[in-house]
Amino acid sequence: MRFSDFQSNQIVVQTLKAAASGRRLNHAYLLYGPAGTGKRTLARIFAEALLCVGEDKSCGSCAHCVKFQHGTHPDFTVVTKPADKNFILIDQIRRLREQVFVRPNEAERRVILIENANQMNLPAANALLKVLEEPPSYAVFLLTAESRSLLPETIASRCVCLGVQEVPQAAARNWLTERFPGSDPAEVQRAVIYGSGNLGRSQAYLExxxxxxxxxxxxxxxxxxxxxxxxxxxxxxxxxxxxxxxxxxxxxxxxxxxxxxxxxxxxxxxxxxxxxxxxxxxxxxxxxxxxxxxxxxxxxxxxxxxxxxxxxxxxxxxxx
Ligand SMILES: [Zn+2]
Structure with missing residues (x-):
């Protein structure tokens, strides 16, 4: 998946693309919006682009991109709520903090993705805040949440906040039906689900x-x-x-x-x-x-x- 696979949310996509190429790169980004809008996919595309050393980031073929796609890039860390817990816990953020202050192993940056960051409990959020207040120069934090207001203002205010809009299922369905006349409606529906708001993915499904x-x-x-x-x-x-x-x-x-x-x-x-x-x-x-x-x-x-x-x-x- 690359930035060009996103047909919707172009302002967000172009902002992240410019940031990944080094222009106006901030230390923390919050992508917020309803479930199914492709926040997670977009955050991962951005993360890959931040690590990529190719020309058109992410190139998909340099050593960094390849490792990223295999889930083995040493300078990319994902924090999510454990399946058997109700929150992202302070221990996870403490471990993260230790990692963040180690210089990146291979890339120029260390990229940290906190998925559904609103699932941090208060101690975890406070621990993260300390890191966000004085992050090392090479670190970039990406947070996702369903709404900005679900996060403490102290954290949100330290992030570049980008709202990701949902492409409603009905709109996606109409767009695809127009573009692929004569397609089986059941297949179009699967394409909508497969894309989850990302029309590029839906299109790839039908093509x-x-x-x-x-x-x-x-x-x-x-x-x-x-x-x-x-x-x-x-x-x-x-x-x-x-x-x-x-x-x-x-x-x-x-x-x-x-x-x-x-x-x-x-x-x-x-x-x-x-x-x-x-x-x-x-x-x-x-x-x-x-x-x-x-x-x-x-x-x-x-x-x-x-x-x-x-x-x-x-x-x-x-x-x-
Ligand atoms: Zn690359």
Whole structure:
């Protein structure tokens, strides 16, 4: 994913793009807006661009971009709420603080993403504030939240705050239907879900058969887990035993679907297929599955044997 994949929210996209190229780069950014607007994707594109050493950032092909995409860049840290806790806790921020003051290993910057930063409890927020008050020159903090007002003003006021607007599902559907006349409405609906507000992604879904096939495979895996069909879990992973790149992409799609399903209790949307899954898949289980994914990506990166890693992934998923 690159900045050019974003068709909506152009003011935000252009601001981040300019910042990544070194113009008016601030120490902290807050991307806020409703769930499903692509904040997380945008934050990751920005993070990759901040680490990238290519010409048109992010180039997607320099050593930094490659490591970033494999989830193994040593100068990129993600902080999220643990699945079994109600908050992002002070211990996490303390560990983060120690890391932040170590100079970056490989890149020129150290990039820290705090997802759903409003989930920090007060002690954690206060600890973060101390770092934001005097950050080391190489550090860039990216925070996401559903609204600016959910964060303490002391933190928000230290960030460049950028509001990310939702492309409503109906608008996305109309845009895609106009652009792809004659498409099957069910496929257009899946494209809307796949893009979650990012029209570039939705477009790729309709244009590229391999994207659709992979999404279908990821969806089958989520369904197999939700409906506890063990054999289908094995079947869903089998095609990837010898296909590392495909497997990494499957992990992305799988994680995105879990994210969409987790939002359904709060933002039901209109998608019957995902609603069905949400009824069956306990959010705690979904959270644990999400937590697995970074570890699996790293194993895949360091351990060449894709067959072993897919088997391990299947086994760990079934345990959850
Ligand atoms: Zn690059």
């Amino acid at each position: 590229d058969e391999s994207v659709r096939r992979r999404y279908e495979q990821a969806l089958n895996l989520v369904k197999a887990l939700a409906f506890e069909k063990e054999f289908n879990v094995v079947a869903a992973l089998a095609p990837f035993e010898g296909d590392k790149t495909g497997f990494l992409r499957l992990l992305d799609d799988f994680d995105n679907i879990l994210g969409r399903v987790a939002e359904i209790p709060f933002f039901p949307g209109e998608d019957a297929e995902l609603k069905d899954i949400a009824v069956r898949l306990d959010p705690l289980r979904a959270g644990k599955m999400h937590d697995l994914i970074d570890g699996i990506r790293q194993r895949l990166f360091y351990n060449g044997n894709c067959a072993l890693v897919t088997a391990l992934f299947g086994a760990l998923l079934k345990e959850i």
